[in-house]
Amino acid sequence: MRFSRAFIPTLRETPADAEAISHKLLLRAGYIRQLASGLYIFLPLGWRVMQKINQIIREEMNRIGAQEIFMTVLHPAEVWQKTGRWFEIGDEMFRLKDRTGRDMCLGMTHEEIMTWLAAREIRSYRDLPQVWYQIQTKLRDEARPKSGIMRTREFIMKDSYSFDADEEGLERNYQLHIEAYRRIYTRCGIKFYQVESDPGMMGGATAHEFMAPSPAGEDDVALCDSCGYSANVELAKSIPAEVRFNDWEFQEVYTPEKRTVQEVAEFLGAEPSHFIKSLLYIADEKPVLVLLRGDQDLQERKLERIIGPFRPAHRDEVIEILGVEAGFIGPHGHDGIRIIADEVLKEGVYISGANKKDYHVKGLKPQEHFSAEWADLHIAKDGDGCPKCGSPLRIERVIEIGNIFKLGTKYSEPLGATFLDAQGKEHPIIMGSYGIGPARVAAAAVEQSHDEDGIIWPITIAPFTVIILPLNMNHDKTREVSEKLYSELTRKGIDTLIDDRSERAGVKFKDADLIGIPIQVVVGERGLKENRLEIKDRKTKHREMVGLDEAIDYIVKAIEDLKGPFSV
C-alpha cells in the first residue's frame, strides 16, 4: 500500500480525552476514531490488525474442529425469555420493538441463539459433538465504557459453543479450547496467564479466564510462581501472614473515641492482625454480620456468592440492629443475626468491639465467645501464602482477553436442546461457551509493547510487516530503488507499506515509529552512494546497512527471526 494514497491520519498531539496508553497510541497512529462513548470506528490500519488477529483465531478454532457460522445481531425476546435472562439482565441489554410491537434485543452474547439452533437441529448422539463459533459484533449498553477499545458498547467477539453428549465430551472440548487459546495468544505475541475464574451468572461449575498482564487492566489475579496456582482475586484463596497471639484474659477495655482498627491498635499498642473487624451488611433486607481479621479486607464477590446481593448497613441501621454505633461492634452476644467469619479467625485471641460505646474487648476467643459460619472471605494480598504450596503469592493487574465456561445444561434445558442416546433415552445437551475479544487482544498488545515513540506490534498482528521509507522523493535513484523493492516484497506476499509522500525524512521516521511496523527499510541518498540501504528493527532500534542485492534476502530472514518467538 502507498502511504500517499492511504487513509492513515496520524496525530502529532494526543487528544485530551485519551488516558490509556493503547487508546492514545491507537488514536495518534491513525488506527481508530471515536464516534461516541464506547463506539469506535476502525480505520484501515486498525481493521488490518483486527483481521490479522481474527485470522489467527480462525485458524486455531478450525484446527480444533470448530466450525464458523454467521448469526444475527437482532434477537427475538422469546428466546431470551425462555432462559430467564431477558428478566435477569438489566439496562445492559439493548432492547427494542419491531414494527409490529414484538420485543427484540441486540445480541450481547449468543448462548441463547446457539442453543436455539442446536435445539432445532440436533436430535441424536450421532450428531454430537459439535463446536460452532462466530466472530461477530456484540452490543452491550455498558454502564461505563472506558480505556479506548478495551471496554466498548459495541465490539467484535469470537465466541464458540460446544455441544456434547456427556461430561467427558465437554471436558475434551474445554481442554481443546484451552489449547487453542494458548496458541492464539502466543501467536498474537501477547503475554498471558490462564487463571481460575468465577463462573458467575454464566452458570456451571468451572471457568477460566485468559489474562494479559498490564497496568491498564481492570482485574487482578493472584499468581504463585512456585506451584503455578493462578486465580482471579475474586475467588483466589490465600493464607494470610501468621500472627503471634497474646494470652489475654477476656476483659473490657476503655477506648474513648477510638473506632477504626488502626486507631484502637495504636491506642492499645496492638497489631491490626490482633483484631476482629465486624462489618454489618444487609442482604435480602436481613442483617448479616461479617467478621474479618483486622489486617484483612473483604472480597465482596466471595461474600456475594454466599449471601447474594448485599449492601453495607447505614449508620442508623447499625444502631437499630446491634444497639451500638459502628466502631464498637463486636462478634459476641448477638442473637438471631447471621454471622459469617473468615476462616483465618478460627484460631487466636482477639480484640474487638465490646458492643458498648467507647469500649472494646480483649481476649476474645472464637468458638468460645461467639460462633459463626466459616468461609473464605478475605481478599488475597500480595505476599500472602499460596493456598496450594504456601509460597508467597503475587498480585498482578491484568486485562481479560478471553474466558471459557463449562455451562452444563443451563441453556439446553430451558430451550429444549436435547438428544437421544443409543438407548433411545432423551438427555439435555452438555454445553460450553468460550469467548475472545480481538480488540482487547490488540489493546493488550499495544499496552504490552510500545515505547516513547509509538507502538511496537508483534510482527504476527502488525498491519504491515515492512515499511519502506524513501527519504527524498525528489531523488531519482531513491525512488527507483524503493519502488523496485516495494514491488518485489509485494510480489513475495509480504505486507508492505511504502511511504511515498513528499514529506521530509523526519516526518517519515516519526510516523513509521508511531505506527509501529516491525521492519523499517530506509532508502536514503547517503546509503545509496554505496549501493546500500538501511534496515531497522522497530523494537530493538538495531540498524543494519545492507547491500541492495542482499536486501530482499535480509528482510525475509528478519521476518522469520521476528516470527520465531510467536510460532507454536
Place this chain on the structure above:
RNA sequence: CGGGGUGUAGCGCAGCCUGGUUAGCGCACCUGCCUUGGGAGCAGGGGGUCGGUGGUUCGAAUCCACUCACCCCGACCA
C-alpha cells in the same frame, strides 16, 4: 447510578475570576519559494453558531439557571 472534571478552528491550548470593537496562539490545512537522514524555513491565505437553550445586562466566550456531550474514580460488567 454516585463522585470529580472538561467542552473556544481538525488536534493541543490561552482568554472567563474582574462582561466592552474584527476571539487569540502553536500544530495541522491551502498557495508560492526553498528544503530533504529524526515532526525544517520564509511569505501569503482559508477555517469559529466560543456544546445547546433560556436568563441578567446598553452589551455575554466571560455572570446565573437548566440541559447535552465526553473523560476520570467508584458501583455495574451475564
